[in-house]
Amino acid sequence: MAADLNTIDAAQKVWVGGLGGATTEDLLVHFSMLGNPIGCQVLRPGLGCVAYATPDEAAIAVSAFNGSQIAGSTIQTDSWSAKQHTVTKGKGMNAGKGAMGKGGMNAGMGGYSHDQLLSSLLTIMGAQGFNMGQQMGGQGKGGSQWGGKGGGQWGGSAKWADTSWQAPAGPPAQVYWVTVPPTSALVLNGLPTTGPAVIYEKGKELFECATLILREIVGDLTTQVQLLHDPDWEQFPEIGPVLKQATGEEECFGVAYCPQRGVWGIGVASGWKNRESACRLALSIALAKQDAAVASAISARYPQFGKVLQKSNTAKAAPALEDDMETVPPIRFITLQGESKITTLGLPAQAPSVEHQGKHMKKYFDNADAILRDLMALDVAFEDDPEWTSLPEVGQALQAAGADDNCYCVASCASQACWGTGIGAGWKARESSAKLALALAIAQQTGRLHELTQKYPEFHEMCANAGLVAGPAKRRKVGGW
Numbered sequence: 387m388a389a390d391l392n393t394i395d396a397a398q399k400v401w402v403g404g405l406g407g408a409t410t411e412d413l414l415v416h417f418s419m420l421g422n423p424i425g426c427q428v429l430r431p432g433l434g435c436v437a438y439a440t441p442d443e444a445a446i447a448v449s450a451f452n453g454s455q456i457a458g459s460t461i462q463t464d465s466w467s468a469k470q471h472t473v474t475k476g477k478g479m480n481a482g483k484g485a486m487g488k489g490g491m492n493a494g495m496g497g498y499s500h501d502q503l504l505s506s507l508l509t510i511m512g513a514q515g516f517n518m519g520q521q522m523g524g525q526g527k528g529g530s531q532w533g534g535k536g537g538g539q540w541g542g543s544a545k546w547a548d549t550s551w552q553a554p555a556g557p558p559a560q561v562y563w564v565t566v567p568p569t570s571a572l573v574l575n576g577l578p579t580t581g582p583a584v585i586y587e588k589g590k591e592l593f594e595c596a597t598l599i600l601r602e603i604v605g606d607l608t609t610q611v612q613l614l615h616d617p618d619w620e621q622f623p624e625i626g627p628v629l630k631q632a633t634g635e636e637e638c639f640g641v642a643y644c645p646q647r648g649v650w651g652i653g654v655a656s657g658w659k660n661r662e663s664a665c666r667l668a669l670s671i672a673l674a675k676q677d678a679a680v681a682s683a684i685s686a687r688y689p690q691f692g693k694v695l696q697k698s699n700t701a702k703a704a705p706a707l708e709d710d711m712e713t714v715p716p717i718r719f720i721t722l723q724g725e726s727k728i729t730t731l732g733l734p735a736q737a738p739s740v741e742h743q744g745k746h747m748k749k750y751f752d753n754a755d756a757i758l759r760d761l762m763a764l765d766v767a768f769e770d771d772p773e774w775t776s777l778p779e780v781g782q783a784l785q786a787a788g789a790d791d792n793c794y795c796v797a798s799c800a801s802q803a804c805w806g807t808g809i810g811a812g813w814k815a816r817e818s819s820a821k822l823a824l825a826l827a828i829a830q831q832t833g834r835l836h837e838l839t840q841k842y843p844e845f846h847e848m849c850a851n852a853g854l855v856a857g858p859a860k861r862r863k864v865g866g867w
Contacts, residue, residue, distance in 0.1 A: 390689060391425045397441035399425075399466035400448055402434040406459030409594040410434070416456045420447055428591065435466065559592060559664075560585040561671065561698040562632045564652060570624050577643060577650050582671045582698060583629060585637075586655035586664040592690045593660070596667040599688055603673050603680055604644060613665055615640040615658055619745035625652060626746045627713070636744050636811065642669040649673055671698055715750050715819065716741050717826070717852040720783035720807065727777060733798060733805050738826045739784060740848075741792075742810035742819040750844045754821035757838055757845060761828045763799045768820060770795040770813055780807055797824040804828045822848075830854075 425437035617638035619626035642665035643650035651668025685692025772793035797820035798805035806823025839846035
């Protein structure tokens, strides 16, 4: 919760140490078991601050949560004002026997009696909500929730110098505005053609608050929000190329949408957990853009979110993927010039090349192995040459045929005296496209191209698009749920 903790009185704030790898969201969920924090932030690894509406609530939280666990780490709590002064030598902050250890809950509370403390707890939490012992476990001596002797966690002489909280440094999260074609599954289900895409950035506190922000806007996430992961570009193949144009990379993404409010957002990250955070932040941006009152309220509570909103007003729009954009893998025929290792093996100088341009083309390559089996190509060999070092003449031939400088792989079949070249960024893409190029070469040489294109529709689409078989090409439009 990225509220401005600097504006909150120190008496209302709780110092939290020993957080380990806990996030702001972990911290907020934990401390929300006792009242409603008005501010919460992991300030740096291991250290956090939680603020309450009154000093009494903060004092109770100091005692109640000291020694509890968050994300597997045992935390220490103290009043924020106490940490603004030098800690004198002694047995520690709780004078030997911890506030939650032997001696009862009121030890170290500075004058709070057990009855006063219990009364305050019940007031804050409600009589029916007083079940922290069941939620957090562990009944110690004296009635404490975590029990155990000790509590002098910081004994000795120390000085706490950094007592002020500052907003996390660095630019806001990267936002792109993406436009999908009318044939997109999103549009066909009544959603707009344009929405935000957010690139996950490690270490940005705003991503840790994404779930909280979205929940504040829509309420129940399970009924209001749908989130679909599509790391392989299978459910929304139209989105992948747009993101690639914007970022220069083939990104794994997910889509979050809110049907009731008619908006969607894209989250980009390699891992599913980070992808969900980015999706929720993107959807929050879309919802805030839709409602100025929501934008104002959320920005007041989460200043970093306000900065992202402001930045997104001038965010670069990702190039739209046109509705009739061709997504069929291109086929080129190349001719080797001069001497080559390939021709010295008795293979021809001419061969087809097939380019794999991304995950949105995956379906075209799924049948490559099956086609080769039909052609009885059982002795296929591969030579991957991403740096143009072992077969530079192939790279030169590709350039002459109009292909961009790219990595390639050569697949050959000695028994059929054919070869083909696959182009792609990754080795798997290159190998798949090389298989398909080899299959095309063998099919042409054996006179079986028409037969195989009738059997494999995607293969027909590719060959028709290149003018190799009769009949119109079935242009594949992006989209599909």
